[in-house]
Amino acid sequence: MKIRKRAAALLGLALTAGALAQTAPATASISEVPFCQMSLGSTTSGGDLILRGLYGVVPPGASPSSWGGKDLLPDNQVRLTSGLGTQMNAEQNGESRRQYVVLGTGLYLLTYEVNDFYGDVDPASVKRTPIGGGWGDVRYLESSRFNRGTTLVRHNAYALLGDTILRWNVDGTAFSRKETYSGFSAVKTMTLISQTATYDTFLANTRGGALYTIRIPVAGPPVVKVVRRSTWQGFESLVANGCGLKTIVLGVDKETGAPYLYEFGHANGTATVIRGLGKVPRTFTEVAHARRFQDNQEREQLSGE
Template identity: 45%
Template sequence: MALSAAALLAVGLFPGAADAVTTTTGDASAGKCTMDLGSVTAGGDHRSQRITANSPPTRTNDHVVAPGLFKDPVRLSSSMFTSPDPAGVYVGGHVIMGAKMAYSGYVFAPGRAFDPKSIVREVYSSDYGDIVAFETSRYREGTSARGATYGLRADGVLLRWTSIPGDWQVTGTAPGFASVKSMALISKTRTYDTFLANTRGGALYTIHIPTTSPMKPVVKPVRTRTWQGFEFLIAQKCGKQGTLLLGIDKDTQSAYLYAVGHANGTATVIQGLGKVPGTFNDPAYFRWATATNDPLVGE
């Protein structure tokens, strides 16, 4: 009998977001919130580790999920979504390898060796070599669902894509984001997506993107300095309206954890939880998520 994704998560066999929040306290109170951090190693493995908002933060359950998944170097990855499969759990998401974007999927079978024959790979035809950050938002409300993928070009143009056979189609653009260094999706609703972004100058902003067309992001400052060191921001729901935020500094191969209250401009509460133990030197990091239950309510 196939195990559900929730059951697999409950026994710790596979990473995901369904059990990531174990506290319902105030927005910026981390409690025992956890984040399942994913990465692609230099050897092309899919790796998972759990970050827990203890004091100081702890890192556990560090293991390889899918060895040798990628033969070409991966420089960017969207969130990886898990869903039930007759053989266990299906994992799917998008990566950028050099200038090519690809959809990558595979089956994780608990208790069995990874089967490379389960890999599904679709490489898109366009050139994505100038994309420096991207992420996929999937939102479900009752029986309705929507999805959007966002990419930041090196020239500072923010793109919104929708899927078409064999590639992506641009459905929205917005210039003016050349100073952005990394972005993390912190909120998604029926009518908007919100990113938290840091800049090379050290500022931290929210980028609120309505689902309407034409695409008109609303940018609000959260902090004005000290955030320039992070090449990756990864976010996970924490509490009723808050966010657990991980910042990864590739130069020092270190990571720092923050509890972020409900986004409210410069009044947003941010609590530094400390340095996460371990070395963070993988080429690409991402968030493990579940396709059916993936709440992000940071704004």
């Protein structure tokens, strides 16, 4: 059944303090770890995966780029990718990887095996399972698998299309129980920053430059809260990674290829502490950027709100 729910107001145009109100979490320290890190997987227009490590120091640091897999996807068809989930494959002393990708107008689940963890992709293992069509105008894609230990509690997929955020329950390759939440036409892109058994939270920027958190509960309407009111319009891609009670956020200006790193304290509306770390000493020319994480371990999940 399709359920349509309207958010408090159109983001960037008519949000008010009253519509955005929610209970604030306890203030969290952002000084518990020396610096935050992110494992980034970026997909090129040629369907290749590039791996990088990003380091939240001032100025930001970055590891040399390395191949994560060549020709995983067909040339000039990649539009969007979700987070890049990995699981240890003890039998092969390597890892299994999974990622949702939009190729042209179709959504696919990409899966494959990597020998010796950072070794070569096994070409025979590469599989692109079709999920469905009609994805040509979607401008954001994500999958959130919440685990307790290694036990999967829930799995949801999200997309941003027009003024609507869509959410599905995922079981294997089947998407079901679609819900829609309207009022988000001003959103440019988003990134997942928090996962619990009962909700996911996203950080979103708007074309007008505002920055918001959007909490989408398992039941009930989204809870939207302003974080900043200007200056964030330049990023076509946002990627977040957990770091204790902090979150490291990458913003990429795809027009120039310029990547910037930020350190966020626990999300708490306009009181959220944001520290700009500066420009990463690289130019990112890839089509899509994603967090690379272990998706069967509770410690790899996000707790930014």
